[in-house]
Amino acid sequence: MKKSTLLPAIATAAVGATAVAAVAMAGILAKRRRVHVTCKPFYREATRCFKIPGLNDGFVPQDLFYLDDEKTWLFSGYQANRKPSPIFQVREDGTVLRHEVLLPDGSLYRGHGAAITAAGPLVFLTVRDGFVALDRATLAAADDGETLRAIGHRTVPLMPAFMNVQKDMLYIGEFQHRGLYPTPKSHWLRCPSGETNTALVYAYAPHAHGPFGFGEHPAAVYSIPGNVQGLCVTPDGNIVLSLSWGLGDAEVRVYDPAHAHRGGSYLVEGHHCPLYFLDDATLVQTLTVPPMAEGIDEHDGQVYLANESASNLYLLGKFYDGGYVYSFPES
Incomplete structure (x- = not known):
């Protein structure tokens, strides 16, 4: 009988796969040790608050925002399995509610979920060219699994990567990474302190008759x-x-905008806007935090930080408690 080569081949493949898995695990454990060393001040000062929702179901969190009146945390992000991108509510008692979103055109939202925030009666969720608005009262009253319909859409003249309403101002900004996520060269500005900043944030003031209450x-x-x-x-x-x-x-x-250098004005869609630099001259504190930090929000004098590392897409954060929201004082 001819000797089969199938079993040895399977055994060799199994040994190879085991070796690869062992190397990967060794790398993860080494990274875990390094994170606990380099981020020691963060772990010493920060408070581990509660679990980020959806991490074991394909959700990759990108942002969080606290609704004061409802005492509820909102989370936005995307699904690594290409299903519609959900938003989550995490209530004060720990109840987690998951919702999908219908866009104004009737299609299900499948975007990146880069940011979620709220102002007055509305909740804002980023889309590729701006953001859509949801009715806040409808969201607060929604049951788990209920689909929410966006009631309007606003475009902005940059690709939004983060967004927050703070002190009645709407901040919306872009992400730049060399090669992979470019920003227009017109957004690359030489700072008074010497370095070059490569992205912009637009800050919109309240306006009673403006789009969704902003200028x-x-x-x-x-x-x-x-x-x-x-x-x-x-x-x-x-x-x-x-x-x-x-x-x-x-x-x-942490930057102190009170000392930000006024750089003249910047032209946005034909409108001259005051320009300020967040650079080394206005930097007052830097805190090293675990990899894959995402959205942040301020609540009750603390900064709250979300992280995507413990999602099933990346896994790494499961080895250093990356699946939790942390809070820490500004300084």
Whole structure:
């Protein structure tokens, strides 16, 4: 009988797969040890609050926002399995509600879920060219699994990667990474402190007759560095940015806009907007945080941070408690 080569081939493949898995696990454990060393000040000061929803069901979180009146956290993101992108509510008692969103054209939302925030009676969710608005009361009353319909859409003159309503101002900004996520060269600005910032934030002031309660044009433009994933504003007016890319340690940077250099004006759709630089000259604090930090929000004097690393798409964060929201003081 001819000797079969099938079993040895299977055995060789199994050994190879085991070796690859062992190498991957060794890399993960090494990364876990390094994160706990480099992020030691963060873990010492931060409070582990509650689990991020949907991580074991394909959800990749991108942002969070606290609804004060409802005492509810909102989460936006996308589904790694290409299903419609959900939003989540996490209530004060720990109840988790999952919703899909119908866009104004009637299609299910399948976007990146880069940011979610709220102002007055509306909740805003980013789309590729701006954001859509949901009725806040309808969302608050919705049951788990109920689909929500967007009631309007606003375009903005940049591709939104993060968004937040803080101190009645709507901030919406873009993400830049060399090569993979370019921004227009007109957004690359030389800072007074010498470095070049490669992205912009537009800040819209309240306006009773403007789109969704905000002005037609930005009240201010901020020049910011690349790799920014989220923005919030502290009670004393400092602007906080979260920056991350890939598996490297992420950062939370605190800037003092009161000392931001006025750089003349920046032209946005024919309108001259005051321009300010968030650069080394206005940087007051940098905190190293675990990899894949995403959206941030300010609530009750604390900065809250979401992270995508413990999603099933990336897994890494499952080895260093990346599946939790953390809060920490600004300074």
